[in-house]
Amino acid sequence: MYNKLMDDNKRFVTGLDVGTENVRAVIASVNKSGEIAIVGYNEGKSAGMRKGVPANLAGPAGAIDRMLGDAERMGGYDVRNAYVSINGSTVISTHTEGMIAVGTTEHEINDEDLDRVEGVAVSGRIPANRDVLDVVPLEYALDGQGGIKDPIGMSGARLEMRANVISALTPNCENLKKTTAAADVQADRLIPSAVAAAKAVLNEKQKENGVAVVDFGAATTGIAIYEEGDLQYVGVIPVGSNNITNDLAIVLAIAPELAEEIKTRFITGDFNSEKSLAIKVGKNNERAFDRKEVEEVVKARLDEIFAEIRKKLKAAHYDQRLPEGIVLTGGGAKMRDIEVFAKEALEASVTIGTPQGLDGVADAVEKPEFATAVGLAIIAAESGDLAPTQSKKAKKSGKKPSGSGPFGLVKKIFSKF
Ligand SMILES: Nc1ncnc2c1ncn2[C@@H]1O[C@H](COP(=O)(O)OP(=O)(O)OP(=O)(O)O)[C@@H](O)[C@H]1O
Ligand SMILES: [Mg+2]
Structure with a gap:
């Protein structure tokens, strides 16, 4: 219906980030000189995912299906294949x-x-x-x-x-491929979320000197470490920003929606700055919470998450050994001044990573939570091994794209992430 496949001068690629809380897609066009332009994007609520891994097939498939429609209409292109994020502590x-x-x-x-x-x-x-x-x-x-x-x-x-x-554990990979297939999207390749995010937010110099991306998601925190230009380490912690929300809901005995509002509107990562003593929410500010109590809950969880991050950095022998510091991505990185907290907790320089310098409708995806989907699209665009995206006809005839042999998704060994 929306196929632009007749356009010989371009091919289209899609990055599909299947998160625990959100699903996101970024569609990009690539011309013959390899120039990439974002032509479509969208995000929507996820379903059926637990700690980065599908807990059932219908939930994520439905979420992907609902979300993709708008991205396809915007891009004028029917998504049949995608590079897909994989997450969870099995990675x-x-x-x-x-x-x-x-x-x-x-x-x-x-x-x-x-x-x-x-x-x-x-x-x-x-x-x-x-x-x-x-x-x-x-x-x-x-x-x-x-x-x-x-x-x-x-x-x-x-x-x-x-x-x-x-x-990653085979069932994790297989179920992810099955759930995207149920939404009529073939996963050409599975790439760890933090690795994809790194592609969107890091430059070559950072990767050469030593840098880590910490993808602070809803239920997971992924870490990708680079040095000498190479991906040295990947790890995933099964805890994320939703744990903060849940703690607030439990300790304050409030609905998760209200806890989420308090977290996103009133909490900053700079716990030492002067702020009002009460947090007031509701239509007429009718509900008030003691800021000190709220901050204690948030800080306790952040302490735990960042201690886990540090453990991973240590295990990989990169704790306090990253000249280019730490780059935070994911929705959790949107907490105001989170870099202030992170800098102290990790004893490293910390910045927030947003995809930059992209052509097309890029403004809307220049956000830390879009880093993974953008990175997936860029990796897909740069991987010359895929023929211009399959037409529906090719798909029906059962023709498989390259990269789906026994080693399936890893055909090109030198295509560095
Ligand atoms: N302004 C904000 N301040 C604090 N947290 C925020 C803010 N905006 C979003 N978040 C949090 O970001 C999280 C969602 O991030 P993201 O969309 O990256 O997760 P996900 O990719 O679905 O999850 P995962 O990667 O763990 O599978 C939620 O916990 C949400 O509360
Ligand atoms: Mg994510």
């Missing part, structure tokens, strides 16, 4: 190593060798009930000499590789 990083013999010392390393050493670095290292989402080559060594980033064309007899393998 992990594993550092592995592999070694192969490649022949004599005169042998020049080629793509096949890289595929083979990657196979060794991955097979048997990742449990069978996990899907590999990406393999990030961190370093190669030739005949014992390490520190090599790109060994193609170099000579050596023994090739070693150090890699960061990103994986």
